[in-house]
Amino acid sequence: MADGRVIDGTPAVRVATGSKSHGRGQELLRVANEADTSVTTAAVGSVGHVGLEPLVMATVDGKTAFYSRPSTERMETIATTLEEETAPAGGAMAVVEHDPATPVLPTPETGPLSVGSRRVLGGCGWLTPTNVDEYTDLRDDLFTDRAKDDPESVRTAVMQSDLRGRGRGDASTDTSIAAEWTTVYETSDDPLVVVNGNEADDHADGDRLLLESAPLTVVDAALSSAIALRATDVVIYLSETETIAYERVQEAASALDAVTDTGIPIRVVTGPDEYTAGEPTMALEAIEGNHRIEARRQPPGPSEYGVNGRPTLIHTPRTFAQIGALLAGNGSSGASSDPGTRLITVADDDSTLATTELSTDATLDAALSAVELENGWHGACVGGVFGGMTRSLDVPASAPGLRSAHLGTNGVVELLGESTCMVALVGERATFAKETNCGRCVPCREGTKQLVYILRRVYDGEYKSEILRELARVMRTTSLCGFGRDASRPITTAMEEFETEFAAHAKGHCPTGICNQS
Amino acid sequence: MSTDPIWEQSHNEPEVPLAEDIAPGTANDPDAGATERATITIDGQRVETEAGATLLDACQTIETSGDVLALCSYDENAKIGPRSECRTCMVETERHGVVPSCSFPPRDGMTVHTDTERAREARDVNLDLLLSNHNLLCTTCGKNGRCELQDVSIENNVVDPRYGVMHDRDQLGPIDDSSPFIQIDRxxxxxxxxxxxxxxxxxxxxxxxxxxxxxxxxxxxQNGAETMMESTCVSCGHCATVCPTGALLEQGLVDATTLPVPGFTHKNSAEEIVGREYDHQPTQRTPMKSELETQNEPQASEQFTTARADRS
Structure with missing residues (x-):
């Protein structure tokens, strides 16, 4: 049943999971299938709220009930009740009435599922991930077909936009992608397109969500970009540990290839599950098959000298999804300096909770209603492993807004509870940087080492803030790649926002008590 | 292939060994330098640059206000560098901010300053970072007096490096003394x-x-050996010739310029020596040369290059 269309199926059961609860989701789906009813069943990708998953959606005649993490017995009841064309209301976290043929996830007015827009996430958790037929319900045509008919229109749409790259794995992180597009197009020496989906940052879930739940959106946008830029190859680059994303992207690529017949081969290549391997130039190294991965010297950047020296457009799945939204003509959205939306993943000390889509003119605290927090938070790390520390989330979700608040843009808000010691946390991040950097340039390789030493000396009563700031500044301005440029951000931002904690540590006192325990 | 008649009777297949199995573990860097000629301004002076030139080339044609150290840089015409790793050649440009001059291409109309606070700070901090990871026992080093790191440190008036130097014996790794020709002190x-x-x-x-x-x-x-003598080295000595510090030294010069301090030599300043058992090896060739093997498995699941081959 899972191979057919689920959109018009009624009654229908969807089991939505990301890779983290995939096993449990499969089990629930099996129970639903074994109930041996006429109900249409489908395994769909995550809707973004991984903390609520597996999320079961029961649909009857344009009315859908949502159940978070149901028990096996509950699943059986849902399936059998559905056969009688009603969804059990008890235990549902939300019930939504909608157009029976809607291709986008119907969302309630209130509660976690109501948070944010679903401009690029529309089909996530609602459409069968690799079904081209359902995917085309989202709009009239495929981007790829449009690019085949009129490559100029795709090129112009992107090159005249102010769209900025999303995520650290993008060659145009936070900057206008039009510049990269222009260079690749003008260099026109057998160019290729790379989708960089290798994100080893635990909490940065945006790319994984798109690849698992909406692989067709990403592949379609990438393939149409390739046609528009006269590229002859598309490479989708993933971490070797992403098994579900790998399967679905493969499947989506061959399904799309079958209906569009572009003659452009799409390859799925996997690289090491390491943070460095997601940096754009190190992604190129992994794709070329180098046995040791280190950053590549720039300029010229990948748009002139990419995979095997060919001009290469390298975007993240998040950026391709934004390109898709742009081509779909969903109207302008977000801040004019950074149009579109941004995927923000909210996490707490222990786990990743939910990925929501915020318009770039919204503020980060809008994402907080997507999660239910048991305890409060007294700070947050914004932007992933090398994000910035802050006490306030009243910050725009746009690249310029985040940058001017000295925060990171990799789409993560990590909430830190009262028991988190900021000094210990930034020490862990510095140690991570020291241990995992590629080893090529001095400011990063030796600088991260010194960051750790100097921080350690705070515990001996020696807090040299000026030396730390100077070192961080030089790492930021002179490192060879984004890794070294970002690595000092946790420390410098923590020194601004949590100065008193550093001073207390220098006097031998850790306000949370964590550092005094060992 | 040349059209010179001398080549006409020769084989088309070159008999020199192919370099395909060579895996230096470094990135596939693009060529550095500009693709065209340019006229730029450095510290208020007008400089014309040729195609292929870098900002460092341009800086070296004039007397700059700041000392652009460029420690890791070597003659690019000798097929070596720019590696652009030491970042002690940073200069400030009006358009691109602080950039590494050793590899940054001059572009027409560019304005460059070598002596701004940001550029100077970048060079100073990065030089001190290099020294923080360097055994600074110059008096027992064979490169004393002809060491590029020593030269730039003196040139840059380094007196008290901000991050200290590596001098505790327990921080030091062993010296590889296995080869009778080249010594490695990492x-x-x-x-x-x-x-x-x-x-x-x-x-x-x-x-x-x-x-x-x-x-x-x-x-x-590349063969995974721990010591020089177990490697496939042919003792040509080019590595020692280009080494800017005392890390790779010809054995005969190991103590050539050490200061005669009684009781202190190059070797006894080290924590440990490996490879003593190879003393007086009678041949220049290392034993492993005939059993060439490498340990260079690609990190990616499938090489993209093979993908291109089976497409056609």
Whole structure:
């Protein structure tokens, strides 16, 4: 049943999971299938709220009930009740009435599922991930077909936009992608397109969500970009540990290839599950098959000298999804300096909770209603492993807004509870940087080492803030790649926002008590 | 192929060994330097540059206000560098901010300052970072007096490096004294990669490589050997010739310039010596040369290059 269309199926059961609860989701789906009813069943990708998953959606005649993490017995009841064309209301976290043929996830007015827009996430958790037929319900045509008919229109749409790259794995992180597009197009020496989906940052879930739940959106946008830029190859680059994303992207690529017949081969290549391997130039190294991965010297950047020296457009799945939204003509959205939306993943000390889509003119605290927090938070790390520390989330979700608040843009808000010691946390991040950097340039390789030493000396009563700031500044301005440029951000931002904690540590006192325990 | 008649009777297939198995462990860097001529301004002086030139080339034609150190840089015409790793050649441009002059291309109309606070700070901090990971026992080093790191430190008036130097004996790694011709002291290595490029790109021997990452990055051997004598080294000496510090030294010069302090020598200043058992090896060739093997498995699942081949 899972191979057919689920959109018009009624009654229908969807089991939505990301890779983290995939096993449990499969089990629930099996129970639903074994109930041996006429109900249409489908395994769909995550809707973004991984903390609520597996999320079961029961649909009857344009009315859908949502159940978070149901028990096996509950699943059986849902399936059998559905056969009688009603969804059990008890235990549902939300019930939504909608157009029976809607291709986008119907969302309630209130509660976690109501948070944010679903401009690029529309089909996530609602459409069968690799079904081209359902995917085309989202709009009239495929981007790829449009690019085949009129490559100029795709090129112009992107090159005249102010769209900025999303995520650290993008060659145009936070900057206008039009510049990269222009260079690749003008260099026109057998160019290729790379989708960089290798994100080893635990909490940065945006790319994984798109690849698992909406692989067709990403592949379609990438393939149409390739046609528009006269590229002859598309490479989708993933971490070797992403098994579900790998399967679905493969499947989506061959399904799309079958209906569009572009003659452009799409390859799925996997690289090491390491943070460095997601940096754009190190992604190129992994794709070329180098046995040791280190950053590549720039300029010229990948748009002139990419995979095997060919001009290469390298975007993240998040950026391709934004390109898709742009081509779909969903109207302008977000801040004019950074149009579109941004995927923000909210996490707490222990786990990743939910990925929501915020318009770039919204503020980060809008994402907080997507999660239910048991305890409060007294700070947050914004932007992933090398994000910035802050006490306030009243910050725009746009690249310029985040940058001017000295925060990171990799789409993560990590909430830190009262028991988190900021000094210990930034020490862990510095140690991570020291241990995992590629080893090529001095400011990063030796600088991260010194960051750790100097921080350690705070515990001996020696807090040299000026030396730390100077070192961080030089790492930021002179490192060879984004890794070294970002690595000092946790420390410098923590020194601004949590100065008193550093001073207390220098006097031998850790306000949370964590550092005094060992 | 040349059209010179002397080549006409010769084989089309070259009999020189192919370099395909060489895996230096370094990135596939693009060519550095500008693609066209340019006129730029450095510290208020007008400089004309040729195609292929870098900002450093341009800086070296004039008297700059600040000392652009450029420690890891070597003659690019010798197929070595720019590695652009030491970042002691930073200059400030009006359009691109602080950039590494050794590899940054001059572009027409560019304005460059060598003596701004940001550029000077960048060079000073990065030089001190290099020294923080360097065994600074110059008096027992064979490169004393002809060491590029020593030269730029003096040139840059380094008196008290802000991050200290590596001098505790327990911080030091062992010296590789196994080869009768070349000694390796990694405590003095600044990872400039010159030796790796000399070995692979110039001599095409494929012995040395960059290996490890982060803290553990070091110069190693492509066959995975721990010591020079177990490697496939042919003792050509090019690595020692290009080494800017005392990390790679010809054995005969190990104590050539050490100061005569009673009781202190190059070797007893080290924590440990490996490879003593190879003393007085009668041949220049290392035993492993005939059993060439490498340990260079690609990290990616399938090489993209093969993908292109089976497409056609």
């Amino acid at each position: 405590n003095k290595c600044i990872l400039c990669n010159r030796c790796v490029e000399a070995c692979n790109d110039v001599q095409v021997e494929g012995v040395l490589r960059m290996e490890g990452s982060g803290d553990d990055t070091r110069i190693g051997f």
